[in-house]
Amino acid sequence: MPAIVTDNCNACRFTECVAVCPVECFHADDDMVYVDRDTCIDCCACIPACPVQAIYMEGELPEDKRQWVSINTQKAAELPAITGKHQPLPGAEEKRSVLGY
Amino acid sequence: MPGNHQNGPLRVAIIGAGPSGFYAAEALLRSQVPVEVTVVERLPSPHGLVRSGVAPDHPKLKQAAIVFERIAQSEGFCFIGNVTVGKAITVQEILTTHHCVILAYGASEDQRIGIPGEDLAGCHAAKEFVGWYNGHPDYGDCHFDLSGETAVIIGQGNVALDVARILSKPVDELRTTDIASHAIEVLAESRIREIHVVGRRGPAQAKFTSPELREFGTIPGCDPVALESDLALNEASQAETSDRMSRTITTNLDILGGYTTRRTELAGKSCHFQFFLAPQAILGTDRVTGVRFARTTLTGPAFGQRAIVTDNEWTLPCQFILRSVGYRGAPIEGVPFDSRRGLLPNDSGRVVHEDGRPVNAVYATGWIKRGPSGIIGTNRADSAATVEALLADVDSLMNGPREGADGLWNLLTDRGVRATTLSDWRRIDAAEIERGKPLGKPRDKIACVNEMLGFCEPANG
Numbered sequence: 334m335p336a337i338v339t340d341n342c343n344a345c346r347f348t349e350c351v352a353v354c355p356v357e358c359f360h361a362d363d364d365m366v367y368v369d370r371d372t373c374i375d376c377c378a379c380i381p382a383c384p385v386q387a388i389y390m391e392g393e394l395p396e397d398k399r400q401w402v403s404i405n406t407q408k409a410a411e412l413p414a415i416t417g418k419h420q421p422l423p424g425a426e427e428k429r430s431v432l433g434y
Numbered sequence: 435m436p437g438n439h440q441n442g443p444l445r446v447a448i449i450g451a452g453p454s455g456f457y458a459a460e461a462l463l464r465s466q467v468p469v470e471v472t473v474v475e476r477l478p479s480p481h482g483l484v485r486s487g488v489a490p491d492h493p494k495l496k497q498a499a500i501v502f503e504r505i506a507q508s509e510g511f512c513f514i515g516n517v518t519v520g521k522a523i524t525v526q527e528i529l530t531t532h533h534c535v536i537l538a539y540g541a542s543e544d545q546r547i548g549i550p551g552e553d554l555a556g557c558h559a560a561k562e563f564v565g566w567y568n569g570h571p572d573y574g575d576c577h578f579d580l581s582g583e584t585a586v587i588i589g590q591g592n593v594a595l596d597v598a599r600i601l602s603k604p605v606d607e608l609r610t611t612d613i614a615s616h617a618i619e620v621l622a623e624s625r626i627r628e629i630h631v632v633g634r635r636g637p638a639q640a641k642f643t644s645p646e647l648r649e650f651g652t653i654p655g656c657d658p659v660a661l662e663s664d665l666a667l668n669e670a671s672q673a674e675t676s677d678r679m680s681r682t683i684t685t686n687l688d689i690l691g692g693y694t695t696r697r698t699e700l701a702g703k704s705c706h707f708q709f710f711l712a713p714q715a716i717l718g719t720d721r722v723t724g725v726r727f728a729r730t731t732l733t734g735p736a737f738g739q740r741a742i743v744t745d746n747e748w749t750l751p752c753q754f755i756l757r758s759v760g761y762r763g764a765p766i767e768g769v770p771f772d773s774r775r776g777l778l779p780n781d782s783g784r785v786v787h788e789d790g791r792p793v794n795a796v797y798a799t800g801w802i803k804r805g806p807s808g809i810i811g812t813n814r815a816d817s818a819a820t821v822e823a824l825l826a827d828v829d830s831l832m833n834g835p836r837e838g839a840d841g842l843w844n845l846l847t848d849r850g851v852r853a854t855t856l857s858d859w860r861r862i863d864a865a866e867i868e869r870g871k872p873l874g875k876p877r878d879k880i881a882c883v884n885e886m887l888g889f890c891e892p893a894n895g
Contacts, residue, residue: 353812355810355813377643378808378812380682386679390644392648393685417818434678434679
């Protein structure tokens with residue numbers, strides 16, 4: 334049951350998750366990051382690290398976010414892996430406060 | 435960009451081949467500075483707690499070792515095993531062959547509870563039990579008597595859950611893991627039917643990760659049990675659960691809520707999650723017969739609550755106790771040590787003297803830097819931070835050429851130290867995998883250093 338990145342990451346991309354991932358299972362596009370489920374080792378390190386709580390273990394995913402399972406699988410397959418922390422996207426802090434974190 | 439480096443590559447020795455050591459090596463080898471890394475390890479086998487801490491029935495977590503092996507194959511990486519720094523060689527001696535040292539040797543000592551009876555037969559550190567079932571050579575000779583019916587685990591973190599799960603699971607589910615063969619023999623004869631995981635504070639303060647806690651609902655033949663009364667929250671704990679950054683608390687409370695109604699009595703075993711109980715004494719004369727607890731209440735602000743002992747006492751008869759209340763680091767010769775916190779005093783990874791001055795060329799990362807908290811990946815960010823501090827000092831560190839791994843190897847072999855190499859580890863690794871095949875195990879671990887050395891290249895060639 335891998336970690337799944339959901340909509341809160343979009344337009345934030347803080348990448349704290351990438352810094353604590355022991356196996357580099359994150360992939361990124363211009364908007365957010367995604368988890369490669371075949372590389373993820375289910376360790377949960379990324380979940381408390383996310384400043385906007387965008388990441389859930391698949392088994393803990395709320396019903397209204399189930400679509401993110403296939404989005405993560407698909408996007409991770411298409412996109413390059415991201416190996417270290419990056420600068421958050423411009424506007425990330427504003428989105429964080431809108432989200433209430 | 436760092437300045438003009440006339441002295442060849444920066445040569446860094448990393449002490450400890452566990453997660454924090456490997457991630458420090460990774461961060462160095464990926465940096466813009468030309469670097470060579472020598473990882474020095476006490477055992478002939480690398481990977482630290484990924485090999486000897488992560489539970490054998492969680493093979494996916496052990497896949498972190500694949501990343502370590504990839505790092506070990508990087509250009510500029512060298513492994514020297516079977517060398518105890520502080521005994522076979524000092525940190526100061528290593529600094530004659532390297533520009534700097536990163537101490538990444540973890541927290542090897544267990545935290546005691548500090549109550550009467552802790553040394554009675556039948557009461558052990560969870561660390562010993564974990565090392566034993568994981569085939570760590572330090573614990574190959576340990577004996578655990580599982581002939582009683584009731585086991586108590588004191589502590590509420592993931593190590594407590596690991597040992598509780600190993601005691602709860604049908605032994606046949608463990609046989610095909612990389613659990614040590616000597617442990618399977620003992621667990622197969624276990625008569626433990628009741629496992630109690632007990633902590634001083636409440637369910638909202640437990641440090642369990644949710645998938646690990648949820649797994650107890652899926653173990654065949656073992657009912658998870660929680661008490662409704664333990665799940666009533668005071669105001670500060672309610673505030674903790676409504677904190678949106680602490681989603682795990684709510685999830686754990688939901689899971690425990692499910693365990694209040696699960697008891698079937700049909701299962702052969704039960705695992706009880708109990709809260710608000712502070713151990714006061716381990717009871718028994720020759721060996722453990724029980725634990726006396728005092729009930730506690732919580733006081734203080736949200737996320738800063740402490741358990742206060744009340745006069746209300748409760749005795750739980752048991753025959754086997756594992757204490758899992760934390761780890762402590764041990765000092766290393768010639769380096770300052772914070773004995774109160776059990777770690778190396780440091781400023782962003784630079785080891786410092788008592789007065790705050792940095793110790794020249796000595797850095798720390800992982801548990802010996804920040805204390806025993808976090809999981810495998812926590813060390814990746816932590817080691818990246820230490821390496822960032824180190825690289826900021828690079829101009830002052832590179833004050834002349836150093837011989838690096840070759841120089842250290844010669845120093846060790848000259849004094850008769852039987853050091854091992856990465857190819858020696860590959861032989862041990864291959865031998866373990868081969869031994870595991872007829873048993874249907876991914877590997878059958880060699881739990882004895884001398885036996886490991888039998889698979890290595892003969893010393894001095």
